[in-house]
Amino acid sequence: MPSSIGIHLDTCDGQRLPRTLASAIAERLRGEILTAVLLPGQKLHIAILAKRFSVSLAAVREALSRLVTDGIVQSLDQRGFRVSPVSSADLRDLTRTRIEIEGLALRRAMAEGGPEWEAAVESAFAALSVLPRLGAEQPERHNEAWASQHRRFHQALVGACGSAWLLRLRHVLYEQSERYRRLSIPLETRERDVEAEHLRLMEAALARDESAALAALAEHFQRTTDIILAADVALLREPLAA
Structure with missing residues (x-):
């Protein structure tokens, strides 16, 4: 499936997604979080993001997981992801x-x-x-x-x-x-x-x-x-x- 961010997705089930694809999505989301396009506390719906970037759900999920590691996204038990709140x-x-x-x-x-x-x-x-x-x-x-x-x-x-x-x-x-x-x-x-x-x-x-x-x-x-x-x-x- 061609991606709107210029990278092609490996569609084989069970395979880890190419690092370049997940990295590219993560960097796009990181930029939108840092510039407050995506606001603190905002829910990050995987299906909506996948449609916007023209990639698979798995691609978005992996990208979000990387941002969780950096602390700017939170993983909510059974409720998906959100931008980390500020206080x-x-x-x-x-x-x-x-x-x-x-x-x-x-x-x-x-x-x-x-x-x-x-x-x-x-x-x-x-x-x-x-x-x-x-x-x-x-x-x-x-x-x-x-x-x-x-x-x-x-x-x-x-x-x-x-x-x-x-x-x-x-x-x-x-x-x-x-x-x-x-x-x-x-x-x-x-x-x-x-x-x-x-x-x-x-x-x-x-x-x-x-x-x-x-x-x-x-x-x-x-x-x-x-x-x-x-x-x-x-x-x-x-x-x-x-």
């Missing part, structure tokens, strides 16, 4: 945990990283700095090219930490934080110099100044959280039914 309590907990986990990864990267790590961090920062953060036509939304490079910059900072498990945990936390971070953009009441925050973080990391780097990291993450909490977003206050 102020979850945001606070997530931010504290991310600061601790990413801080540990950054400390290890500063201790272990050599010239290649330094060059990767500087290159990622340079590429990020030349991109506009907000969309030209929709200034309340990210420029997606910036968002992709922003991900690479933060990955580069911890890339030399030497722990696959730590990087996996950090990835899950990043995915969750990305949903909240995008919520903060239209809520900013004064100009935020994100590039200066990144520069401070990079310079401290490359200088191996652990206390300054960890402080810059924590303040960078916390500022986004504070913006959202100060705005008292209704979505974070209203209970979402399972």
